[in-house]
Amino acid sequence: MQEKLAIIGGSGVYEIFEDSEKLSVETPYGKVENVSKITLKEKEVYFLPRHGPEHSVPPHLINYRANIFSLHKLGVKNILATNAVGSIEVNIKPGNFVIPDQIIDMTKNRILTFYDGSTKIDFDDGTTHEGVVHLDYSDPYCPRLRKLYVSLLQDVNERVFDEGVNICSEGPRFETPAEIQMFQKIGGTLVGMTTVPEAILAKEVKICYATLCLVTNYGAGMQEKVTHEEVIELFKEKTNVIKQVMKNAIAKKMKINDCKCHK
Numbered sequence: 664m665q666e667k668l669a670i671i672g673g674s675g676v677y678e679i680f681e682d683s684e685k686l687s688v689e690t691p692y693g694k695v696e697n698v699s700k701i702t703l704k705e706k707e708v709y710f711l712p713r714h715g716p717e718h719s720v721p722p723h724l725i726n727y728r729a730n731i732f733s734l735h736k737l738g739v740k741n742i743l744a745t746n747a748v749g750s751i752e753v754n755i756k757p758g759n760f761v762i763p764d765q766i767i768d769m770t771k772n773r774i775l776t777f778y779d780g781s782t783k784i785d786f787d788d789g790t791t792h793e794g795v796v797h798l799d800y801s802d803p804y805c806p807r808l809r810k811l812y813v814s815l816l817q818d819v820n821e822r823v824f825d826e827g828v829n830i831c832s833e834g835p836r837f838e839t840p841a842e843i844q845m846f847q848k849i850g851g852t853l854v855g856m857t858t859v860p861e862a863i864l865a866k867e868v869k870i871c872y873a874t875l876c877l878v879t880n881y882g883a884g885m886q887e888k889v890t891h892e893e894v895i896e897l898f899k900e901k902t903n904v905i906k907q908v909m910k911n912a913i914a915k916k917m918k919i920n921d922c923k924c925h926k
Contacts, residue, residue, distance in 0.1 A: 665702075666917055669709040669734045671861065672745030676909055680710045688733035691782070693726055695733040708913050709737060713857060722834040722856035728774060731864040738787065740925070741808060741917045742865055744874040745905060747898050748829070748855040749837075751847050751882040757897055759822050761853055761876045762812045763829035766803045768859045769846075770833045775860040777867050786869060796867070803862055805924050808873035811915065815908045816875070827852035829876065831859035840884025854882055871917075871924040875908065877901055 670676055683699035686709075699710040711730055714720045734742065748761070755761060768775075777784060783793035809825070816823040830846050832838055834856035838846070846854055853876055865872035879894040880886065 666706045667709070667737065667739045667741075668706060668913065668917060669711060669737075669739040669742045670744070670909055671711050671713050671730070671742055672905075676710055676745070676906065677712070678906060679909060679913075683710065686737075688736055690729045690732040690736060692729040692732055695726075695729050698733060698737075703913070705916075706913065707737075709734065709739060713861070723770075723772065725857065727860050727864055728777060731861065731868065731870070732777070734865075735784075735868040735870060739870060741805075742870055742872040743808065743812070743909065743912055744858075744861065744872065746829075746855050746857055746874050746876045747879045747894050748853040748876045749880050749882045750878045751830075751843055751851050751854055751885070753881075753885070755824060755827075755852065755878055757878050757880055758901070759824065759878045760816050761824040761827045761829075761878060762804075762809045762816075762873065763827040763853060763858075763876060764802070764804055764806075764809060765826075765828045766800075766858060766862060767828060767830045767846075767849065767851060768863075770831055770859050772833065773860055775863055777864060784868060798867060800863070800866065802923075803866070804873045805871035805922065807922050807924075808871050811912065812873055812875050812908070815911050816904075818911065819904060819907055821904055824852075827876070829858050829874075830854045832856055838883050840882075843882035843884050846882070853878070866924065869925045871922055875905070877905070 680699040683701045686698040687696045778796040813825045830851040879897040
């Protein structure tokens with residue numbers, strides 16, 4: 664059986680999939696038409712740009728359920744995501760990488776679960792989950808994939824923080840200085856707009872998930888202003904690093920048998 668890995672993100676990854684097969688996947692939550700697939704000797708690798716191929720879908724309107732369910736339907740067992748985030752800790756600077764281990768959800772209008780009381784989800788181990796399901800989120804991100812990310816970043820001599828609290832705000836606007844101060848007081852490390860419900864949904868369908876967060880700016884009030892342009896510019900500067908990390912990840916054998924994300 665071929666190992667199946669998915670990458671969710673944008674800049675720094677498209678190039679790897681230039682000669683890929685384009686897929687359209689039907690899900691109960693809508694059709695996902697922007698999945699790319701490459702096949703290696705013992706691995707199938709999928710790429711899903713969460714904002715669409717033209718980065719045209721804002722974070723609060725992404726169809727997260729369709730995206731994650733499409734990967735579940737394809738048999739994916741590991742998801743490596745990337746996020747551009749703001750730092751709300753002075754010692755974590757723009758250009759640094761963080762592999763967060765915790766989430767605080769500050770979104771307001773997103774559907775956060777597959778389990779709405781009527782949905783039935785079948786798994787390839789023969790089990791079915793349906794109705795009301797309450798899952799443990801002590802580890803919102805897969806510890807095994809987090810360690811892999813840290814190791815891969817160290818291999819390319821990048822500064823990486825191996826833990827952090829990732830706060831997800833609704834967007835698409837940036838946060839106010841008062842909101843950043845509140846996030847600092849409740850223990851936040853980073854602030855972004857897309858880890859919720861993406862990471863939550865992945866865990867609901869037993870997919871290991873971790874994210875590589877690139878700090879592109881400080882939160883509002885910690886620098887003079889925050890612009891979309893500076894976020895994109897810094898992400899472009901780190902494109903080659905992200906691309907190399909993903910290539911190295913694809914080359915790794917993913918051992919999932921002992922991972923509790925699948926149990």
